[in-house]
Amino acid sequence: MLARTGLKYGTKGNSKVLSTFVRNKITLPDLDWDFGDLEPYISGQINEIHYKKHHQAYVDGFNTNTEKVLELNEELKKDPSPKIVREILGLQHNIRFHGGGFTNHCLFWKNLTPEKEGGGHLSKDTGLSEAIKKQFGSKDELIKLTNEKLAGIQGSGWAFIVKNLENGGKLEVVQRYNQDTVTGRLIPLVAIDAWEHAYYLQYQNKKVDYFKAIWNVINWEEAAKRYDNETINIS
Numbered sequence: 082m083l084a085r086t087g088l089k090y091g092t093k094g095n096s097k098v099l100s101t102f103v104r105n106k107i108t109l110p111d112l113d114w115d116f117g118d119l120e121p122y123i124s125g126q127i128n129e130i131h132y133k134k135h136h137q138a139y140v141d142g143f144n145t146n147t148e149k150v151l152e153l154n155e156e157l158k159k160d161p162s163p164k165i166v167r168e169i170l171g172l173q174h175n176i177r178f179h180g181g182g183f184t185n186h187c188l189f190w191k192n193l194t195p196e197k198e199g200g201g202h203l204s205k206d207t208g209l210s211e212a213i214k215k216q217f218g219s220k221d222e223l224i225k226l227t228n229e230k231l232a233g234i235q236g237s238g239w240a241f242i243v244k245n246l247e248n249g250g251k252l253e254v255v256q257r258y259n260q261d262t263v264t265g266r267l268i269p270l271v272a273i274d275a276w277e278h279a280y281y282l283q284y285q286n287k288k289v290d291y292f293k294a295i296w297n298v299i300n301w302e303e304a305a306k307r308y309d310n311e312t313i314n315i316s
């Protein structure tokens with residue numbers, strides 16, 4: 082996911098200068114399935130546009146803005162002024178938005194798997210299955226609660242099923258707006274994208290139908306792994 086771009090040449094006046102800082106760039110993750118593999122629940126067209134256009138835009142936005150911060154950090158060495166600091170602060174929002182969009186979508190793709198490859202199925206002998214039963218009674222009840230949270234998002238956002246390490250590892254369903262994500266002691270087990278671009282081409286205004294359908298392709302095996310390991314591996 083990280084591509085080292087190495088040293089970069091730039092121009093200053095008429096002479097070429099070699100920038101001395103190394104720049105790392107994020108890239109789109111590989112998908113474990115083909116765009117059409119989640120049909121009929123999510124169309125191939127949606128997946129392709131979502132991945133190639135929307136996710137790519139977050140990748141580009143993050144790279145552009147972090148690059149600008151690197152450049153400003155260099156300027157800060159020569160001019161440690163409030164002006165430069167303010168410029169850096171001005172980029173923080175963009176980094177939060179695009180960085181959140183990048184990681185949220187990495188989680189999202191990994192959280193999906195074709196029905197024929199086990200999508201929608203959670204083995205009963207997993208720690209996650211036991212925790213769900215203990216806290217919610219059944220997986221269907223957890224899904225119902227998550228769908229209520231998703232339907233309650235006004236505008237664009239996400240719902241996450243998380244394992245909250247601050248709360249004894251209990252399961253919780255949390256909402257986030259825009260591209261805000263979950264970090265720190267909240268381990269994201271399942272991430273569901275409630276932005277219009279995730280469903281509109283297929284479901285139009287019936288987003289509730291999308292929220293119902295997506296559970297048929299949820300990768301519960303991945304969620305169970307994150308539950309056990311208390312970490313995520315989405316690279």
Ligand SMILES: [Fe+2]
Pocket residue numbers: 131135186274276278279
């Ligand atoms: Fe999205």
